[in-house]
Structures are given as C-alpha cells and as structure tokens.
Amino acid sequence: MTRVEVGGEALEVTVDGTGPAVLLLHGFTGTADSWAPIRPALHGHRRVIAPDLLGHGRSSAPHDPARYALERQADDLVRLLELLDARPADVVGYSMGARLALRLVVDQPAAVRSLVLESPTAGILDVAERARRRAADEQLADRLEVDGLEAFVDAWESQPLFASQVDLSAEARRRLRAERLAHDPRGLAASLRGAGQGAMTPLQRRLGDIDCPVLIIAGVLDPVGEARARAVADAIRQARFELIERAGHAPHLERPAIFSHLLSQFLAPSQPTVTH
Secondary structure, eight states: OEEEEETTEEEEEEEEOOSSEEEEEOOTTOOGGGGTTTGGGTTTTOEEEEEOOTTSTTSOOOSOGGGGOHHHHHHHHHHHHHHTTOOSEEEEEETHHHHHHHHHHHHOGGGEEEEEEESOOOOOOOHHHHHHHHHHHHHHHHHHHHHOHHHHHHHHHTSGGGGGGGGSOHHHHHHHHHHHTSSOHHHHHHHHHHHSTTTSOOOGGGGGGOOSOEEEEEETTOHHHHHHHHHHHHHOTTEEEEEETTOOSOHHHHSHHHHHHHHHHHHSTTOOOOOO
C-alpha cells in the first residue's frame, strides 16, 4: 500500500506488478481488496493500481459531499495516474466505480487506453426521478449516521440487488462483510450524498464521444442493471457487451473465473477492435 496526496486529500493505493497499467475502481462500500478474486488474472503482465476511493477504506473521508462529486474524483484519478507515471491506463470500474470511470473517460480521454464497465449506468436523465433518487440517498446517509455502520450494512446487504450473493461461499461472504464494515461511516454518508446516482450529472449525451475500446459486463440475475448496462453499450461505438449467467450485480465476485477470462481476453495485446 502507498498513500498518495491528490487534490488536498489522501488516497490509499495498492500498486503491484509490471507492464501496462490497469486502474481498478471499486463500488460503494468496497475497497481495493474488492478486486482480490480477479487480480490473479492480471499478475505477471500488468501493473495493477487499485485505490480505496474517497470516503472508503483507508483513504481520506472529508465531510463535504461536494468533494465527492464524480468530476472532482475523476480529476483525482488523473493526478494519481500522472504521479505514478501510469497514464494512459486501462480502467476497470464496478457500479459506482463504473460511473466514475465513465466520468473519467469523457472528461480526460487521453488518460484512458480502454474501459471495462461492470454493471454501469450513465446516470438518471429525468429531472424528477433524479431528485427522488437524491432524496433517497440523503435518507440512506442520514440513517447511516444515526443508526451506525453495522445496522446500515445489515440493511444494505438485504437489498434484492445483492440477493444472488447468497451463493457465495461462507468465507467469501465473511470477507465481503468485513470489507463493508471497515469504513468511516461519515465518509460513506458523504459519498452517498456527493457521488450517488441522484447527485451524478447524467452522461448519456456524451457516450457517443467515447472512442476507446470498451467492454461492458452485466449479470443476468440483475435485470435492472442489465438494462442500464445495455443502454450504455448501445450508445458507445466501440463497445462489446457480455452478459454473465448465474451472476447478479457483481459478476467479478459471483463468477470470478468467467469475469477474469473476459477481462484477460479484452486486455490481451492481440485483442482486435470490436465495434458495437
């Protein structure tokens, strides 16, 4: 682990391996450790850069939700890549991390060599629906601050979105829960308020500008996420869409062997450009 100062805050970052850089961006309540199931597929031929995103794990947890805006976090990532002499990088993002990866590529395309988006969304276009989501995220953040982290994680894990994770091994579920509990609750609350879908500037109208190779992955047991992911894929010229059977919102956790195969194939130097 190494601690890197960006934008006045500190990101805790795992960096290992040699070769072309791969930047791994975890989801909400995750950390760099979230990528453990797929890291073996990258060992030996890739330089892996995996930060704890702002408000998560061992990174800074500022109280101001505005600091968590995806635009500002994308700027942090560009600076991180510059400091590590890792620009451009292949960028892999899951859920919240996928939204951040999209923000990064539309704002700073020169920083991104290729893009892998797992369970992505480009945001909420409808103004009223976005306002409702922002209010819901605010309520979640309030509950987190009032009830505490453990009660919040209990409720978070009980969502239908994560129902398919019941098939994970007991050890994998234990590690996942421990990871979710290893946060500053104030950081998670601020992240919800500043980087949630309700706070996100929709990116649908900018997806057509993306001109790097893109792989989009979703799980068949997450039909809402699949529809959102397909919509993103449909809007990007060089996008390939893959649907993983017997997986929900987090295929990299639920079907790591299949996810790793798709990732390795996509990142292979001999990979042809695929148009969507």
